[in-house]
Amino acid sequence: MAEVVAAAPQRVAARPRLRGTALLGTLPFFAYVTIFLIIPTLVVVIGAFADDNGGATLDNIEALGNQYILDAFGRSIALSAISALAGAVLGAVLAYALATAAPNGLLRRAVTAAAGVLAQFGGVTLAFAFLATIGLSGFVTVFLQDHGIDIYSGGVWLFELPGLTLVYTYFQIPLMVIVFLPALDGLRPQWREAAESLGGTTWHYWTRVAGPLLGPAFLGSALLLFANAFSAYATAAALVSQGNPIVPLQIRSALTSEVVLGQANVGKAMALGMVIVVSVVMGLYTLLQRRTAKWLG
């Protein structure tokens, strides 16, 4: 006890006596975050359980059971899952191709830099890129028509879910490369050599060594891709011309259209539903990421 007291004076400089004044320094940050992040979050959470007059109600949550909302959630989840799966598989193959290239080579640097840019390439710009490519008068559409192939013989699918899936995959693959490449780099060549010196084949190596090691990383990355697609709004808003097939577009219509009496807060309930889905997915991602770090960190 005496030593502690004796040591105390030297620590005064390191530990300020007035914690209150130290807290003042963070005041601008906390005030800002409260107004523009915490309050909007609370507006959504509380609004989901409030009626038009501010009273508590579960009607909005029950409204989520409406068929059109359930359908929108179903389509959103299907779109996110398929584009995440396609992006994860193709992105993992591309990442593997890069991992076998020279670590500091031009190829790898150029492709990872391009992936960094393309992963951010979403929204309206991407929608227009695909309109110019496979829109009704797009480059590829016209080229194929000149050669007797009509990609829209079965209907114009670009502005519906199949089109959205294709366009989403365009930004999912580069994101997969970015998040999965570090895990592939964590695979040590010695492990493969060890498997071989014990008589294992390439098949054995991939199914018994590399597969189980990369499994959590792959699954985690796929979940991140899912959350990425699930949250996306701008691409769909610019591309889909009719109806509101997915949840973000349903929320838009709840925000912008003349609101039916008693339905004002259904949009907030849908928003809360989105947050819950994304939080669960991101939570699983964090868990898997921790598991990956154990071996491939």
Place this chain on the structure above:
Amino acid sequence: MAGVIARRARKQRALRWAVLIVLGVFFLLPLAAMVEFSTRDPGTWPLLADWPKLSATYPDLADGIVASLLQAALTALLMLLLLVPTAVWVRLRLPRLRRFVEFLCLLPLTIPAIVLVVGLAPVYAWVTYFLGGSSVTLVFAYTVLVLPYAYRAIDAGLSAIDVRTLAEAARSMGAGWATVMGRVVLPNIRSAVLSAAFLTVALVLGEYTIASLLNRTNLQVAIAFLGKSSATMSVAVSLTALVLAFVLLLLLSLFGRASSPASPTASKEPAA
């Protein structure tokens, strides 16, 4: 054994090129199509380069471009003013709060922009009441949007230097907190600050959700609006915006690479 490895290397090389060519076509095709599409009308690109004529022909587009550039610059500024002093201060004086600040900064990752808009609508009713309905006010929302990315960049920069020792050295020689920030800490995390700013600019230039739903304008809103009347022009502007973001992020990745081997020595440099 050597034969096996050589054969595997050959196989891997063949796979590598096959994958790169197939996916390369997938990724380059839309970009090539944009070039082809936007040159169908030969007047498009000259018009885009002629600012006075452009703003006379498409006033909405010109407004959007100006608004976006202003938003990008101001968001980067506000983000740095808010984040750098707080991150440094928390490291120096309130280390226990670090986890909490990190949690708050990463929170927007779990809140999709479309959800944030729902909550921001009432907040912006007040913003409009106090500051008016100008598109520049979107800066407040954008700063929240870029918080996770900017925080990670700045936090990584601060982790690479010994902030405490630097600050104590400066303080013991009589420097005030402003000097510590501006002349000691900031020069040492220059590349982190730059990368946070670049990311911010790239994200703001691509933002559509919040601007369109809060009835304000920016580049993406203008492009989407233009798409209804002049498809060629909107594709040309999209391509320009994309190339701009491409160059910005490419510069960022080059900066990051150039500065990372130098960072251990950078912290040893005399800070002044």
